[in-house]
Amino acid sequence: MNLVQLTIKGISYSHTQNGAYALILNEVNGDRKLPIVIGAYEAQAIAIAIEEDLKPPRPLTHDLFKTFCDRFNIIVTQVIIHKLVDGVFYSSIICKNNDKEEVIDARTSDAISLALRFDAPIFTYQNILDKAGIYLREQDLEATDEDDDYIDEDEDDNENNESLSDTIDEFLNMMPTEKPNELAAFSVKELNEMLDAAVLNEDYEKAARLRDELSKRNL
Incomplete structure (x- = not known):
């Protein structure tokens, strides 16, 4: 593509x-x-x-x-907005350390904030x-x-x-709107327990959502 x-x-x-x-x-x-x-x-x-x-x-x-x-x-060499699902954009940050390149999953807003600070191009x-x-x-x-x-x-x-x-x-x-935040009803303790279970079950997509919710609670 x-x-x-x-x-x-x-x-x-x-x-x-x-x-x-x-x-x-x-x-x-x-x-x-x-x-x-x-x-x-x-x-x-x-x-x-x-x-x-x-x-x-x-x-x-x-x-x-x-x-x-x-x-x-x-x-950070570039940012790629690579997926759109249910109105949510998914992005990757392409990084280099010496000659080694890594691709890191990130929220699009975070990826763009970093692209600006590194003067890196943005693609989709x-x-x-x-x-x-x-x-x-x-x-x-x-x-x-x-x-x-x-x-x-x-x-x-x-x-x-x-x-x-x-x-x-x-x-x-x-545009499609994001789904309601189904995690808002859970306590921090419950979210941490769910996060541990998600990591144990290798459900990293769910773990990422739980981590983001916990981060918002800690602001």
């Missing part, structure tokens, strides 16, 4: 999904956009990597990971772009071209940004 390179067009707040942002990826040498729903924390991590003027007083998780990799000569497969890629209206394309990479929804007077947000919301409503 052919790989298509993507660049980051901007981040737009979703008015229809509380606390959600749409990360807009742009097809290189093409007009299609790939919207990916991310949370507020993930949007902040990506925005900080985009905007040179945004410098947190202490390193964020992705900044710490970058420093760790630098110290041990690990380089043609079939994913065919399935989830969108064309923005002409006036919205003009709006994004006039703005910075990061779309600041706090600028109330910017009608172009509002128009873009409306368009993004339309497409997000048409």
Whole structure:
């Protein structure tokens, strides 16, 4: 399958999904956009990597990971969004340590945050772009071209940004939504027990979901 390179067009707040942002990826040498729903924390991590003027007083998780990799000569060479299932994008981080290459599974928002910090290219497969890629209206394309990479929804007077947000919301409503979080009803103790059982049974996909839920509880 052919790989298509993507660049980051901007981040737009979703008015229809509380606390959600749409990360807009742009097809290189093409007009299609790939919207990916991310949370507020993930949007902040990506925005900080985009905007040179945004410098947190202490390193964020992705900044710490970058420093760790630098110290041990690990380089992120590229990120590939390789799968789309039930509205959820799955990504891989391609790393190199000297001449050894490794492929690491990652959430797409984390993978893109690291790609920005390593100045690594972002790719997806043609079939994913065919399935989830969108064309923005002409006036919205003009709006994004006039703005910075990061779309600041706090600028109330910017009608172009509002128009873009409306368009993004339309497409997000048409996209498949993630399944309800069935793990929310379990306690931390129960989640840890389920995680141990999943690892023992080599059900690593379930283990990854449990680990993510526990990570959210520890924020």
